[in-house]
Amino acid sequence: MRARSFLFLAGLVLAIQTVGAETALDSVRAMVDAEKKFYQTGQEQGTRAAFLAFLADDGIVFRPGPVNGKEVWSKRQETGLDLVWEPTFAVMARSGDFGFDTGPSKWRGKKSDQKFTGFGHFVSVWKKQKDGSWKVALDCGIEDTKSDVKPPLKLVTPKDRGQGTLESLQQTQSAFIATAGLDFTKAFRQFGSDDVRLYRDGSFPTVGKKAGVELLGSEQAGVTMEIMKTDMSSSCDLAYSYGSCSDKRTQPGRSGHFLQIWQIDASGTWKLVLDWQQALPAQK
Numbered sequence: 001m002r003a004r005s006f007l008f009l010a011g012l013v014l015a016i017q018t019v020g021a022e023t024a025l026d027s028v029r030a031m032v033d034a035e036k037k038f039y040q041t042g043q044e045q046g047t048r049a050a051f052l053a054f055l056a057d058d059g060i061v062f063r064p065g066p067v068n069g070k071e072v073w074s075k076r077q078e079t080g081l082d083l084v085w086e087p088t089f090a091v092m093a094r095s096g097d098f099g100f101d102t103g104p105s106k107w108r109g110k111k112s113d114q115k116f117t118g119f120g121h122f123v124s125v126w127k128k129q130k131d132g133s134w135k136v137a138l139d140c141g142i143e144d145t146k147s148d149v150k151p152p153l154k155l156v157t158p159k160d161r162g163q164g165t166l167e168s169l170q171q172t173q174s175a176f177i178a179t180a181g182l183d184f185t186k187a188f189r190q191f192g193s194d195d196v197r198l199y200r201d202g203s204f205p206t207v208g209k210k211a212g213v214e215l216l217g218s219e220q221a222g223v224t225m226e227i228m229k230t231d232m233s234s235s236c237d238l239a240y241s242y243g244s245c246s247d248k249r250t251q252p253g254r255s256g257h258f259l260q261i262w263q264i265d266a267s268g269t270w271k272l273v274l275d276w277q278q279a280l281p282a283q284k
Contacts, residue, residue: 023157024093027092027128028099034054035087038136048077054136055135055136056129060139064281065244065257080111082109083106086150089102090154093237101126102274106119106120121199123199138259142199142203144201149204159266163264163268164268173270180223180225182222183221185213192212192271196271198212198215223245242259258275261273
């Protein structure tokens with residue numbers, strides 16, 4: 001009787017723990033909800049208030065280089081800019097504490113303006129805070145061409161148990177950078193995942209290695225890259241790095257910044273899943 005009672009109580013505790021446990025799918029939905037609240041706050045209180053509310057204290061934005069977002073936005077006056085955006089793709093780490101999302105954006109001087117004057121795509125890296133809230137760790141984007149294409153929201157969670165380490169990520173990044181210094185397209189093809197996303201100003205984001213290579217060009221010259229910061233999920237399966245870069249196709253090389261997001265595949269290999277680069281404004 002005692003054994004049966006113990007087994008019953010153990011099963012009940014396990015069931016309660018299972019019900020109460022948050023899955024990666026729960027987490028990615030919570031992250032997307034935070035993104036939508038971020039946007040709604042901008043509509044109701046203004047863009048400045050929204051960024052101050054949803055950026056992490058150490059969150060990074062690019063103006064044009066990487067700077068503390070809260071410091072930048074706290075010094076800006078509210079301009080009345082109408083900034084509209086919507087997540088259409090979101091990825092979560094197995095640990096449920098680290099993810100990213102992306103989607104189309106557009107803007108106009110103020111809501112009363114009839115037409116939007118700018119179009120683009122954003123990329124935001126999110127981290128779960130100690131209080132359970134979601135905050136933006138890094139935010140960047142591109143300006144591209146106007147498009148009515150808006151795919152339905154896709155939520156991605158890990159399908160395997162592959163796990164990496166910071167050391168293995170750094171080794172992969174070093175190999176990518178060495179190859180990219182000679183031929184960036186080759187590095188992109190070699191280290192990119194099958195569904196890798198490429199973000200460049202003036203072009204709609206590409207999905208997949210074939211489309212990315214077509215945008216980059218098959219004979220792209222080298223791009224030098226220097227990592228400034230790397231961070232990853234506690235489950236060591238999703239990570240990002242940002243830093244400075246220089247495109248050697250021009251003389252002198254055109255300087256800029258990059259963001260790369262890496263994810264572990266089923267074999268435990270780090271794969272590039274998103275690559276963003278933006279050149280610094282040309283000197284006048």
